[in-house]
Amino acid sequence: MGRAAKEIAGHAVQRHRGSHELYRLFAEDGRLLYIGISHSARFRLMQHVRKPWWPDVARKEMERHPNRATALRAERVAIQKERPIWNVQARPALTSEECEYRLSRLAAAVERESNALDQSIAGARRDGHSFREIGNWAGVNHECARTVSARINGPLPPQQEGARTVSERRQRKSKTPNAIGATGAAVAENLSRLRKVRQMSQHDLAQALAEIGHPLHATAITRIELMSRRVDVDDLAALASALGVPPASLLEAAQCETCSGHPPRGFTCTECSATTPKASS
Incomplete structure (x- = not known):
């Protein structure tokens, strides 16, 4: 051993x-x-x-x-x-009364998760993300994202909506002085990946952060994953603690799930194309 x-x-x-x-x-x-x-x-x-x-x-x-x-x-x-x-x-x-109690609490949990997702979709839309981007992130049809956004944010005029989803968004991004760089993108990707591996919603993660004394709204977590909100050192440490990983795990570029970035010597990974050279003779 x-x-x-x-x-x-x-x-x-x-x-x-x-x-x-x-x-x-x-x-x-x-x-x-x-x-x-x-x-x-x-x-x-x-x-x-x-x-x-x-x-x-x-x-x-x-x-x-x-x-x-x-x-x-x-x-x-x-x-x-x-x-x-x-x-x-x-x-x-379980007794019949206990069964009724469990069913009522499960129904409340489903409604709570649904409301949290709706608020995250509406928040992402207010940040200027397109309905297709939001739909891909939230796992819903982009028309569903449009309906949720209109219900919470109110409908946008057609010309304003078109500008916001295409030219206005691009123009605003190009003028952003502090655009999120490669490290920020790695944090966003790792946060989303680790959260989903642990089967946690943004609402669950927000509750875990509150438990350790660093409250962060579920909408803020959504914005971090969509790279529309920067993460400071305190946020990084708290997110790592809530996910049960060292802070460095959020900063490092995500490795290939097949080979972890290190395929056997002389082989090339078919997923990420990483190659480890053969040992010199």
Whole structure:
């Protein structure tokens, strides 16, 4: 086993044997939403921000256990006895009242996500992006983006709309003194990629940023990904923390998912055309 593998294995063993926290998450009305354990409850809670029930969390309780085995036993007993709404494993069957509550909260989450996406689309349109650009980014038809924008921003006169989507946008971009450069473009691309890998919406990421004390609206995150908003050092550090990556991961150019920029010696990657020369004899 190589040195790096030994270090990873050692870290896993340390994490398994070290103290663990059992946490309980409550709604504002006192209803128990979820019970879980982790060696780092703070990091685990950040992973919960994309769950549909996370906006309902109003209070947290923590209790420390000496090791993972003890924490697991306590978690199992607590779930069976206290019946948290959103746990799945080791939980008794839901009652009809609990089913109705879960369905109502899921419906509220869908509506919340839909409204957040609509606001992001409208914000991107106000920043001058075309409906095709917005549609490609948001994963919707450009006519749908047009309808959403008109509902929130109000319809633009035909001549103004035409100018804004073609000549006016190009003219304004050419006159921008502080256009976003290659590093800013890398940050935008990496932010969008890492967020989607973690299955987080802009709204989820905004909530994670608020949790760590750096509030940033979902519309601002959209503007960063569309390269219409600059990122300062504080933003960069907070975004990296919320995504669970080092800040350098947002600054570096994204590597090929097939070869990570380093294909085997003597081969050329068919995806990115990267080549590693053969070793000299």
